[in-house]
Amino acid sequence: MAANTTFQIALYSSDLQTDILDLSVSNTLLSATQGGLLRIDVVPTALSGVAIATVEAFSEDSKVFLYNASTTTGAASIITVSFDQGATAHLSLKTGEWALIPWTGIECPVVGDRFDIHVSAATVDNVLEYGVFDV
Amino acid sequence: MATLRATINVNANNLTSQQSLSTQIVSNLTVTEGGVLVDNITAVVGAPAILLTAANFALGTKVYLKNRGATHNLYVSFEASGTSGEGAWIILKPGVWTMFPWQAAVNLRVYCSNAAGSVLEYGTFA
Numbered sequence: 555m556a557a558n559t560t561f562q563i564a565l566y567s568s569d570l571q572t573d574i575l576d577l578s579v580s581n582t583l584l585s586a587t588q589g590g591l592l593r594i595d596v597v598p599t600a601l602s603g604v605a606i607a608t609v610e611a612f613s614e615d616s617k618v619f620l621y622n623a624s625t626t627t628g629a630a631s632i633i634t635v636s637f638d639q640g641a642t643a644h645l646s647l648k649t650g651e652w653a654l655i656p657w658t659g660i661e662c663p664v665v666g667d668r669f670d671i672h673v674s675a676a677t678v679d680n681v682l683e684y685g686v687f688d689v
Numbered sequence: 690m691a692t693l694r695a696t697i698n699v700n701a702n703n704l705t706s707q708q709s710l711s712t713q714i715v716s717n718l719t720v721t722e723g724g725v726l727v728d729n730i731t732a733v734v735g736a737p738a739i740l741l742t743a744a745n746f747a748l749g750t751k752v753y754l755k756n757r758g759a760t761h762n763l764y765v766s767f768e769a770s771g772t773s774g775e776g777a778w779i780i781l782k783p784g785v786w787t788m789f790p791w792q793a794a795v796n797l798r799v800y801c802s803n804a805a806g807s808v809l810e811y812g813t814f815a
Contacts, residue, residue: 588703652716656787
């Protein structure tokens with residue numbers, strides 16, 4: 555069933571600058587037909603090892619939500635994310651950290667630069683919660 | 690030291706049989722640097738502008754981006770990641786935002802779908 559999905563961010567700090575930082579932005583993905591949340595154990599392997607989203611399955615309207623739901627902390631709990639199938643590490647999620655990416659998916663503007671999203675962790679017992687929402 | 694409260698809400702009704710998907714994560718981050726700026730991005734594909742130089746940022750720096758323009762798309766790429774010219778993995782249509790903890794391994798670059806440009810709102814927090 556198509557459903558509207560909203561993604562809202564709010565950033566607030568009263569003591570970072572002389573003025574208060576307070577912003578809120580909401581985006582709506584109209585008539586989403588793909589999505590949901592899934593938790594996986596991220597195995598310690600090369601960054602090229604585990605694909606969580608294949609580019610052929612999604613459009614340029616897709617949004618990728620990532621959350622490190624591990625219970626351990628420290629460097630060993632970091633989950634690394636690559637948008638070029640493991641060639642380069644792009645995101646670094648410590649325990650409790652999240653990301654929302656409007657992913658270009660298959661509509662990358664340069665032909666040939668179509669890559670799946672891959673993840674890896676340094677050790678066992680690291681948990682990634684993620685979802686790819688698309689129309 | 691300062692505190693940045695970063696909150697994300699993801700909500701979807703009737704997307705799955707679960708009927709109401711609603712998740713909220715509130716992160717209270719200890720930061721010493723950061724802020725939000727705007728810039729008009731007129732660079733186009735093939736000649737992207739360097740937005741953030743990796744050497745100036747630590748691993749895990751939080752990056753916030755939003756396309757404040759009303760017409761053209763902005764594309765965000767990670768330098769040296771493209772295999773045939775300039776690739777991109779993040780697309781910011783008008784009004785769209787993203788936030789992520791950046792690996793800061795390679796520079797973050799940005800370009801617009803049209804030379805007329807679009808206004809990028811961006812911030813880093815570390």
